[in-house]
Amino acid sequence: MIGPTEVLNTIWIGIIYMIIALPLTLSYKVTRIINFVHINFITIGAYVGVILFLLGVNSLLLVIPASFLFGAAIAVLNHFIAFSPLEKRGANPVILMIASLGLWIFYKYVVYAFLDLGQKVFRTNLFSVIPRATSLPDVSVGGYVLSGHFFAAILVAGVILGVLYLLLSKTSVGRAIRAVADNPTLAEISGIPKERVVSITWALCGGMAAVGGLLWAVFAIATPEVGDALILQIFAVSVIGGLESLLWTGIGAFIISGAENILMSLLNAVLGVPVSFRPFISFSALLLIILVKPPLGAGGGLPYRFKIVRHYKR
Amino acid sequence: MLGFDVIGFLISWLTLFGTYAILSMSLNLEIGFTGMADFGKVAFYGIGAYLAATITAFTFLFVNGIKCPLHSVEAIVALKECASKNPALNVSIFVLCILITFIITGAIGYLISYPTLRVGPAFLGITVLSFGELLRIFMRHFEPTGGTKGLAGIPHPLAWIPDPRLRDGIYAAIVLVVMLLTYLLSEKIANSPFGRLMRTVRDDEIATLCLGKHVPRIKAAVFFLASGLAGIAGVLLAYYLGSVNPDMFVPAVTFNVWAMVIFGGMGNNKGALIGSAIITFVDRISFVVNLLFPQAIISPDYIRWMIVGLLILITLLFKPQGLMPETPIKTLALTAVAEESGGEENA
Amino acid sequence: MLEVIDLARYFGGIKALDGVSLKVKKGSIVGLIGPNGSGKTTLFNVVTGFYEPTRGEVWFNGERIDGLNPNEIYLKGLVRTFQIPRLFQSLSVLENVLVTPPHQIGESPLNALFKKKWANQEMNLARQAFNILKMLGLAPYTNIKVSDLSAAHIKLLETARGLMGGAKLLLLDEPTAGVAYTTARELFDFIVKLRDEKGLTFFIIEHRLEVLMDYVEYVYVLHNGKLLSEGKPDEVVEDKKVIEAYIGEG
Numbered sequence: 016m017i018g019p020t021e022v023l024n025t026i027w028i029g030i031i032y033m034i035i036a037l038p039l040t041l042s043y044k045v046t047r048i049i050n051f052v053h054i055n056f057i058t059i060g061a062y063v064g065v066i067l068f069l070l071g072v073n074s075l076l077l078v079i080p081a082s083f084l085f086g087a088a089i090a091v092l093n094h095f096i097a098f099s100p101l102e103k104r105g106a107n108p109v110i111l112m113i114a115s116l117g118l119w120i121f122y123k124y125v126v127y128a129f130l131d132l133g134q135k136v137f138r139t140n141l142f143s144v145i146p147r148a149t150s151l152p153d154v155s156v157g158g159y160v161l162s163g164h165f166f167a168a169i170l171v172a173g174v175i176l177g178v179l180y181l182l183l184s185k186t187s188v189g190r191a192i193r194a195v196a197d198n199p200t201l202a203e204i205s206g207i208p209k210e211r212v213v214s215i216t217w218a219l220c221g222g223m224a225a226v227g228g229l230l231w232a233v234f235a236i237a238t239p240e241v242g243d244a245l246i247l248q249i250f251a252v253s254v255i256g257g258l259e260s261l262l263w264t265g266i267g268a269f270i271i272s273g274a275e276n277i278l279m280s281l282l283n284a285v286l287g288v289p290v291s292f293r294p295f296i297s298f299s300a301l302l303l304i305i306l307v308k309p310p311l312g313a314g315g316g317l318p319y320r321f322k323i324v325r326h327y328k329r
Numbered sequence: 330m331l332g333f334d335v336i337g338f339l340i341s342w343l344t345l346f347g348t349y350a351i352l353s354m355s356l357n358l359e360i361g362f363t364g365m366a367d368f369g370k371v372a373f374y375g376i377g378a379y380l381a382a383t384i385t386a387f388t389f390l391f392v393n394g395i396k397c398p399l400h401s402v403e404a405i406v407a408l409k410e411c412a413s414k415n416p417a418l419n420v421s422i423f424v425l426c427i428l429i430t431f432i433i434t435g436a437i438g439y440l441i442s443y444p445t446l447r448v449g450p451a452f453l454g455i456t457v458l459s460f461g462e463l464l465r466i467f468m469r470h471f472e473p474t475g476g477t478k479g480l481a482g483i484p485h486p487l488a489w490i491p492d493p494r495l496r497d498g499i500y501a502a503i504v505l506v507v508m509l510l511t512y513l514l515s516e517k518i519a520n521s522p523f524g525r526l527m528r529t530v531r532d533d534e535i536a537t538l539c540l541g542k543h544v545p546r547i548k549a550a551v552f553f554l555a556s557g558l559a560g561i562a563g564v565l566l567a568y569y570l571g572s573v574n575p576d577m578f579v580p581a582v583t584f585n586v587w588a589m590v591i592f593g594g595m596g597n598n599k600g601a602l603i604g605s606a607i608i609t610f611v612d613r614i615s616f617v618v619n620l621l622f623p624q625a626i627i628s629p630d631y632i633r634w635m636i637v638g639l640l641i642l643i644t645l646l647f648k649p650q651g652l653m654p655e656t657p658i659k660t661l662a663l664t665a666v667a668e669e670s671g672g673e674e675n676a
Numbered sequence: 677m678l679e680v681i682d683l684a685r686y687f688g689g690i691k692a693l694d695g696v697s698l699k700v701k702k703g704s705i706v707g708l709i710g711p712n713g714s715g716k717t718t719l720f721n722v723v724t725g726f727y728e729p730t731r732g733e734v735w736f737n738g739e740r741i742d743g744l745n746p747n748e749i750y751l752k753g754l755v756r757t758f759q760i761p762r763l764f765q766s767l768s769v770l771e772n773v774l775v776t777p778p779h780q781i782g783e784s785p786l787n788a789l790f791k792k793k794w795a796n797q798e799m800n801l802a803r804q805a806f807n808i809l810k811m812l813g814l815a816p817y818t819n820i821k822v823s824d825l826s827a828a829h830i831k832l833l834e835t836a837r838g839l840m841g842g843a844k845l846l847l848l849d850e851p852t853a854g855v856a857y858t859t860a861r862e863l864f865d866f867i868v869k870l871r872d873e874k875g876l877t878f879f880i881i882e883h884r885l886e887v888l889m890d891y892v893e894y895v896y897v898l899h900n901g902k903l904l905s906e907g908k909p910d911e912v913v914e915d916k917k918v919i920e921a922y923i924g925e926g
Binding site: 514517518521522523524525526528529531532533535536537538539540541542543544550551554655657658 | 724726745746747748750751756758762763764765766767768771774775776778780781782783784785787788789791794798821837841
């Protein structure tokens, strides 16, 4: 029922959720845009890996930065062609979100078209592949064979999270990012170059999500829908953090991952729920959070409470 | 291309246009008038189609005393046989399905949206988007409605008309009539005090709440109506195609509708009509063109979707009002004021 | 009429309001002043249900209202305006005022379909709304979109909207900010007139003490979330603590 497999899965999936969800929270904090292109970062990050491995680049040390750069470039491009002009015109958050929806659709099918073309060039099936560096040996721990990728992923994740932490807490760029996140108007008045800070944030977030997508694909699989398949979980994770707290986003990653793996295997064993119903757990989690502890402040919500207040008359 | 069937093309386009126009007007009620981003339109479209398919197939088998699973081959054969026996049955089930679907899909929409209505606009979007996808996953595993294969052989409401061309033509007309009714309904709602509330919610929901209006209830009511209408569009689709399966209802359908509304003009029902007319027309044409180039390097489908995405973005960037900008509410109030100030002058 | 007992609201560690008690009598015009960031708007926000209080009670007309939702509080007759006007940008001036009356027949989606049901009420409300606009000198702009209105007119419109609903107590948040001196006095004259004719009660946040002090009967002074002083206008003006608080700010 709950064996080492579930625990290991919880750990690595949790870590990857964290790497993907943290930038979602961060980019929302800084830009107040719910960015659907986040989905594309994941897919594109994964496929940068796939293509590089196909081209014979066999080192994660090269593939991961490439993935990061690609995601970052797209994120910054989006900012300059779409979000920045729209914001200058005073578009409201809903319009910005719809713009990101348009971009999402566009990039999604750019990937499809590219793969369609790539299939003809590489003569392999690109629509579902597992990007793997062959140079990493497997490790055997207590009778369980763990792939070298497991440790590589944990290492990469650790490095990324460490760098993110140091960047945000110790550097002047990080302080500027946090200042813009807390109060954009005040930050601008006090001389922080908001435009530049926002672009840096986008680059950081796009890159991180792309690396997260690559790591995910290394473990699971890369398909053109890999990002779409993760959106619900990632969003639920970010909502646990109230779209505001990076710490709680990190904790949320393990809550959702734990629910998906440990709770799912329990449900499977006890009630016989098919494993393909896994997303329903995240969905219920999302609804539950919205009902019980809605991110009212950050999500731009209504000061409306469902609870019934009964007061006595005097 | 010599044998290009112009009338057949027109009929299929008009049917598709009518169905999508209902969807876009329902989305327009949400995003255009009330400012609710519904990224899961397809869920209610799908529920409507499935309801119609299930109810119709079940009733026909039941009335004719045939006992077999709805999705079995025997059922499809039996349905084909008894489809044209009793015109009254066909028509009355059609009407009944529309009514039932409106209420059930509306109620589902109300329930699913209510918890998300007080949090920011993204939550409704994500929740409904996921809801649609989960529903699709569920239907793929749900054997009583045929799993991935879905249901087929759904008796057409006009199956008793022998000439298929005439039948499709009349059906297209029915779809257009339903579309027209939807249009009138939306216009009535939009130009009433309730429509005014919808716009105030869009402009500033917090201020609306502070003016004593029950904003979550207003939004949920709009969502009920819009989901119900999407359900009706689903019913029309199910009868037109005669079959349903889970993979007809992918999120891409929602995007299509979004492109229509944004391109046509948010907050304007005529815009939604024009948007859906243009996009469904291009769709039909490209369907014909696709048949001409089966060996394209990149599937024209992908190109088409890229264009849909770009269309949304470019419209927002360069012509945010779309083809038809929003018009002011036609209200009675102004006449009252005109009388008032007119009376002043006389006195 | 309005009674606030030991009201507190904390945001994280910040005590925006810290144990404020005050009373507003029926038919009076009461002022609320204090330096920037002293918690005036927070007080309004808690009283009108925007925030839940961390501690304390709010009573209105013998009913306890803290913890109710803003819409429920509005329906009890407690109406507020905002410091930064929150008008409906895409609606006309008239429609902005027309939205306010509670329980309109046509606001139910079912009734909305039948024009006959709501047409009559709508016409009457429109006439009422137009009269209010006329009183405030907004009549020429009746059919203009709010987004095309000048700042002073926006402020007036916000007040007009407050008057249109079934208000018993109006909480006005800086009603004269950005309005010319004479217009500000006119507005206050109008407030007095409304109080006398309709028996309304006013609780007003105002920065322009020179105008406010001529009209209010009682003033509360907030400083750092606490009540610093209270009394008749002339008493408060001479209170050393108040002068210090204001000088400390400037």
